[in-house]
Amino acid sequence: MVKQIFKFHIMLIVSVFFLLSSCGTPDEKKMAFFEKGNSLFEAGDYVRAKLEFKNAVQIDSKFAQAYYMLGKTALKLKDGRKAFGWISNAVKLDPGLIEARLDLGKMFFAGRALPRAAEQADEILKIDPENVEAKLLKASVYLFEKKFESAGKMLENMAAAGIKxxxxxxxxxxxxxxxxxxxxxxxxxxxxxxxxxxxxxxxxxxxxxxxxxxxxxxxxxxxxxxLEIAPEAIGLKLNLARLYLETQRLSEAKIILNRPNEVYYEIYKIAKDKAKQHKKAAISHYLEAKNIVTMNMIADRKFIIKNGFQFKGDQAKLTLSNSLKNIFLVCSKIINNKKNEKFIK
Incomplete structure (x- = not known):
């Protein structure tokens, strides 16, 4: 009987402990969500980070820093519309949030809303007169507005201050x-x-x-x-191969593109992504690029299927920019050269 009473008291204490642990103040809860969101953001888990930041603003609808992090997360997830809304809200809630103002100014600049970009830079400089990023934003606005004297003066002052x-x-x-x-x-x-x-x-x-x-x-x-900095960058390899091709250094181009099947596969992956972004581009670019691959027998069908990308009928609906078309043309010139038949094996 004594043992049963003792066990009951132990279970009661444990239950009370967990109950108290789960009943933090609203501020403690929102900060717990916020800090977990930050950890997930740093780890690159943007989808889960967004959920944590949303939990934080549900507790405190005026939590400016959480709205800002929601905006940064949306940018990572390539959702510009939501990013703009959340970052704008963060600035509205906390006008002194310099990082949010800076990102908002950059978004205005990207959309060529130059006066509004300059406004954000000015507001930051009122708070922090030596803020380098705000000065660079303002100088960029001056350049696009062709106010070269103002841009030059600002940049010279920054050079004199040792900005690097x-x-x-x-x-x-x-x-x-x-x-x-x-x-x-x-x-x-x-x-x-x-x-x-x-x-x-x-x-x-x-x-x-x-x-x-x-x-x-x-x-x-x-x-x-x-290429030393980014040795696996396909685009850099192709640019260097193109240079060698234009200067009649075919053997060096061959060394750069030493695995043509993989190069083609990587380019097709890029093509799929670009197609979504350029819906109105000419369909003929894709078809011409695809024909080059077929003619040169370089995109081995088994290789493509193995790597999860198959040529299907609806693939013809994809669109490509001229730059991607030119990449295929460069590759085809290299592998088409009769003196380098071993290159395609």
Whole structure:
């Protein structure tokens, strides 16, 4: 009997403990959801993170930071409309939330709502006069509005202050290009590459600069550098192969595209994604690309089926941009060369 009473008391204590643990204050509950959402967001689990942030705002409908994180999660999930709504709400609830204002300003800029983008930058600079990202946003607005004197002055002041962010170098180079000072544009990009040797953005920007200058050696150097940074990037391999092809260096192009079946499969995956984004593009681009694959016998049907992608009748409804069409053309030129028959085996 004593043992039964003792067990009853133990079970009662445990039950009360769990009951008290589950009855935190609303603030504690919302922060628990918010922190779990942050952990999931950092882990890349955006769908589950969104649910946690939603739970947080259900408890506190004025939780600005949670709305902001909902917006960031929506951006990761490529839902721009919801992202804009949630981030706008975050700024409305907390005008001093600088990160949210900055992202909102960037969204306005992307939509070319330049006055509204500038407004967000100005509001941030009222709170934090030295905010680098807000200054870069304002300078970008000046550039698009062709207010080159204002853009130049702002960027020069930032250079004097020792700003060395990747975006600073890219925007400053764009400024010099806009005022037809290509020499300074190149100088700035080279400085940026030196400051950020592992930046893919800098390497590609410098490659584009050399392209405009007609410097093939410079393009090759930067594409190779880009491939060191991102060795599995199919697009980079194809760009370098195209350069070798145009300069009659077919054997080097062959080395770059040493697994053509996989290259084609990756491009078709890209094609499927691009097709959804470019619904009004010409259907003929896809058909022409598909015909090139068929003619060259390179997209082995067994390989395609094994990797989960089959050519079906409705596939003809897909659309492709010109750039993807050109990728197929480059590959076909390489594998069509009779001197390199071993390349397609």
């Amino acid at each position: 962010k990747v975006r600073f170098y890219l925007i400053r180079a764009s400024y010099f290009k806009a005022v037809d000072n290509n020499q300074m544009a190149g100088k700035v990009l080279k400085e940026g590459m030196e400051a950020h040797p592992q930046s893919l953005e800098m390497a590609m920007a410098l490659a584009r600069y050399y392209g405009l200058e007609g410097d093939l050696k410079g393009i090759e150097t930067q594409l190779k550098k880009a």
